Amino acid sequence: MLDNLEKFCNxxxxxxxxxxxxxxxxxxxxxxxxxxxxxxxDGYSVCDFCAGRLDLIKTPxxxxxxxxxxxxxxxxxxVRVTHGAREGKFAAMHALCEKGDFVVMDGNAHYTTVLAxxxxxxxxxxxSSSKEPDYAISAEGYIQAIERAYEQKGNVSLxxxxxxxxxxxxLPDARAIADAAHDYSVPLLLNGxxxxxxxxxxxxxxxxxxxxxxxxxxxxxxxxxxxxxxxxEYAKAIFRLSSxxxxxxxxxxxxxxxxxxxxxxxxxxxxxxxxVRHWPEExxxxxxxxAEMEKLGMSQQGxxxxxxxxxxxxxxxxxxxxxTAKKGRYFLYRDLxxxxxxxxxxxxxxxxxxxxxxxxxxxxEKVLQAFGEIIESHRPA
Amino acid sequence: MLDNLEKFCNxxxxxxxxxxxxxxxxxxxxxxxxxxxxxxxDGYSVCDFCAGRLDLIKTPxxxxxxxxxxxxxxxxxxVRVTHGAREGKFAAMHALCEKGDFVVMDGNAHYTTVLAxxxxxxxxxxxSSSKEPDYAISAEGYIQAIERAYEQKGNVSLxxxxxxxxxxxxLPDARAIADAAHDYSVPLLLNGxxxxxxxxxxxxxxxxxxxxxxxxxxxxxxxxxxxxxxxxEYAKAIFRLSSxxxxxxxxxxxxxxxxxxxxxxxxxxxxxxxxVRHWPEExxxxxxxxAEMEKLGMSQQGxxxxxxxxxxxxxxxxxxxxxTAKKGRYFLYRDLxxxxxxxxxxxxxxxxxxxxxxxxxxxxEKVLQAFGEIIESHRPA
Numbered sequence: 001m002l003d004n005l006e007k008f009c010n011x012x013x014x015x016x017x018x019x020x021x022x023x024x025x026x027x028x029x030x031x032x033x034x035x036x037x038x039x040x041x042d043g044y045s046v047c048d049f050c051a052g053r054l055d056l057i058k059t060p061x062x063x064x065x066x067x068x069x070x071x072x073x074x075x076x077x078x079v080r081v082t083h084g085a086r087e088g089k090f091a092a093m094h095a096l097c098e099k100g101d102f103v104v105m106d107g108n109a110h111y112t113t114v115l116a117x118x119x120x121x122x123x124x125x126x127x128s129s130s131k132e133p134d135y136a137i138s139a140e141g142y143i144q145a146i147e148r149a150y151e152q153k154g155n156v157s158l159x160x161x162x163x164x165x166x167x168x169x170x171l172p173d174a175r176a177i178a179d180a181a182h183d184y185s186v187p188l189l190l191n192g193x194x195x196x197x198x199x200x201x202x203x204x205x206x207x208x209x210x211x212x213x214x215x216x217x218x219x220x221x222x223x224x225x226x227x228x229x230x231x232x233e234y235a236k237a238i239f240r241l242s243s244x245x246x247x248x249x250x251x252x253x254x255x256x257x258x259x260x261x262x263x264x265x266x267x268x269x270x271x272x273x274x275x276v277r278h279w280p281e282e283x284x285x286x287x288x289x290x291a292e293m294e295k296l297g298m299s300q301q302g303x304x305x306x307x308x309x310x311x312x313x314x315x316x317x318x319x320x321x322x323x324t325a326k327k328g329r330y331f332l333y334r335d336l337x338x339x340x341x342x343x344x345x346x347x348x349x350x351x352x353x354x355x356x357x358x359x360x361x362x363x364x365e366k367v368l369q370a371f372g373e374i375i376e377s378h379r380p381a
Numbered sequence: 382m383l384d385n386l387e388k389f390c391n392x393x394x395x396x397x398x399x400x401x402x403x404x405x406x407x408x409x410x411x412x413x414x415x416x417x418x419x420x421x422x423d424g425y426s427v428c429d430f431c432a433g434r435l436d437l438i439k440t441p442x443x444x445x446x447x448x449x450x451x452x453x454x455x456x457x458x459x460v461r462v463t464h465g466a467r468e469g470k471f472a473a474m475h476a477l478c479e480k481g482d483f484v485v486m487d488g489n490a491h492y493t494t495v496l497a498x499x500x501x502x503x504x505x506x507x508x509s510s511s512k513e514p515d516y517a518i519s520a521e522g523y524i525q526a527i528e529r530a531y532e533q534k535g536n537v538s539l540x541x542x543x544x545x546x547x548x549x550x551x552l553p554d555a556r557a558i559a560d561a562a563h564d565y566s567v568p569l570l571l572n573g574x575x576x577x578x579x580x581x582x583x584x585x586x587x588x589x590x591x592x593x594x595x596x597x598x599x600x601x602x603x604x605x606x607x608x609x610x611x612x613x614e615y616a617k618a619i620f621r622l623s624s625x626x627x628x629x630x631x632x633x634x635x636x637x638x639x640x641x642x643x644x645x646x647x648x649x650x651x652x653x654x655x656x657v658r659h660w661p662e663e664x665x666x667x668x669x670x671x672a673e674m675e676k677l678g679m680s681q682q683g684x685x686x687x688x689x690x691x692x693x694x695x696x697x698x699x700x701x702x703x704x705t706a707k708k709g710r711y712f713l714y715r716d717l718x719x720x721x722x723x724x725x726x727x728x729x730x731x732x733x734x735x736x737x738x739x740x741x742x743x744x745x746e747k748v749l750q751a752f753g754e755i756i757e758s759h760r761p762a
Contacts, residue, residue: 005651027424043408043597216424223640259604270386
């Protein structure tokens with residue numbers, strides 16, 4: 001087993017020219033981040049001049065980035081770098097909730113929110129979404145979920161809102177949900193893994209007490225890396241210091257991203273700030289793309305008009321094709337790949353999600369043309 | 382604050398030609414790992430063909446690496462990839478111990494072991510080390526620590542051994558300590574952050590039930606990335622599946638290193654396996670270096686003859702110089718840097734650690750010559 005290892009040495013990615021995977025669209029590195037990877041690639045390189053804590057390192061200027069720039073960018077008091085959004089959610093739950101407490105979350109929550117709660121020993125009540133095709137999340141749903149937890153004599157110590165969710169790309173009224181949670185003295189954690197780095201997000205304006213984002217998902221960073229922000233009130237508990245190890249933050253195990261991913265987050269950051277300013281154009285592009293897909297016989301689910309680049313489509317026509325096509329349900333993956341497009345999971349036809357983020361109109365026209373050709377080419381003679 | 386961000390774009394490392402930092406010596410990337418960084422740098426790139434779980438991805442061949450190669454390399458039943466040794470320790474403690482339990486660890490334990498225990502709500506009893514200059518850890522110390530916990534009516538659910546420790550580079554008799562712990566039905570976690578990837582380590586042979594290693598510290602990987610292995614008995618709990626999210630491992634929050642660091646670990650792995658075979662030469666080199674340093678008036682602490690490249694020195698002569706030198710205690714850092722050497726923390730003179738790992742004799746001779754020159758140049762006229 002340990003004798004034939006060369007195969008691990010020179011692995012190449014096999015992806016198409018245009019990648020419409022929502023998970024990957026906003027994680028593509030800037031040229032600056034690629035350069036940072038090489039410059040800081042060696043293990044523990046960021047620790048060259050560390051005096052004991054990652055977020056306080058001055059060379060490179062991590063302290064300024066973490067304590068100056070990120071709190072302003074996120075609109076919150078304190079920020080730390082994490083391994084990703086899920087690790088940030090767990091840290092917050094682990095610090096703020098007691099085992100057996102309830103956490104309330106939207107019915108569209110990412111699976112990692114559920115896992116974080118399970119790992120922290122928490123019970124879950126869901127604020128259920130409305131029915132198809134909207135799958136909308138409302139403040140009323142949170143109120144009902146909190147009330148249900150109370151009926152079980154539960155202690156609700158946290159509410160989580162996925163903003164937007166990773167299935168439909170819906171952006172619920174976070175402010176209203178925060179107000180509802182606050183009426184019950186429950187803090188709100190905003191999961192902005194698909195928002196922060198793509199669109200303007202300000203935790204303060206949205207009423208979020210805690211906020212998490214993902215570097216590799218939406219901030220043009222090489223993962224795993226993320227951000228975790230909190231108001232002063234909650235930062236105290238989440239970033240509490242060790243009782244025995246001076247200056248070390250317990251919930252972060254001292255330091256989190258002690259390597260190159262953090263430097264890629266920093267290197268891409270100016271470009272990320274700039275692209276966030278162009279968010280209205282991204283929304284407009286997504287809406288146009290959605291309308292064109294519907295002309296081809298597919299149906300966009302979730303909010304309409306849509307407010308995010310992540311979109312979910314029902315495609316009964318593609319499903320019908322899959323019933324008789326060569327390779328069956330894998331035909332769509334193959335036919336798109338032949339046309340230089342990837343990012344829809346192999347095997348999916350009847351429903352799938354995609355993202356238009358950061359793609360030029362011409363590229364999206366190529367995607368639309370591909371769908372059109374594929375549908376046409378499989379039309380019964 | 383968000384207007385002057387260009388400074389984060391093009392940050393350069395400022396390090397000397399020869400880096401003797403124990404934290405960094407074995408984390409320097411191979412050329413293959415550097416290529417992997419660029420190939421797989423984009424966020425979530427390893428997830429191109431994921432069916433839901435990181436460790437089961439076939440393209441790239443992560444499944445074969447994690448389920449085939451790593452268990453053999455570590456001599457254990459089940460392995461997963463983590464964000465690093467500390468995250469592996471916390472996962473094991475969180476999965477195997479109840480809040481309020483005792484964990485027993487060596488007095489030389491890394492601060493992150495203490496933080497992991499604190500985060501998991503555990504009490505600590507230390508197996509104290511012998512006095513200077515050895516700082517040796519013994520099975521007897523573990524027995525006493527367990528007995529002390531019992532006297533407090535505590536439940537001891539885990540023992541941790543640092544192998545070697547990060548201060549003195551001591552390699553205790555792990556087998557004897559494992560046997561002692563097992564006599565009390567306490568599993569042993571071996572923290573091999575400074576061993577795995579440098580020297581031969583086989584969990585089974587050493588009697589370790591759980592083992593953690595660090596990719597960025599000792600496996601020529603770009604961090605953060607690490608390995609967590611366990612025998613079948615303990616793997617069941619540590620890698621338990623979610624009760625609601627199919628196939629997702631709770632303690633890992635589904636997936637851990639969903640990015641390039643894992644591919645660097647894989648790309649460097651053949652070279653790592655090869656260098657482990659040359660460990661006896663590394664030990665010999667360390668012993669020779671230690672003897673030469675002592676000829677210059679410094680005194681190596683910890684095991685003698687030494688069995689690891691990480692060494693701790695007392696340098697009363699350098700301390701005396703610092704009392705009158707220009708720049709005071711920073712003179713050593715400056716004088717070494719001028720001679721192309723870095724890796725001893727700025728400000729340290731009286732005691733410091735360093736590593737000879739992977740350095741050629743000629744490079745180490747340059748280091749010795751530098752120490753000699755520095756001592757000579759500060760000799761009172």
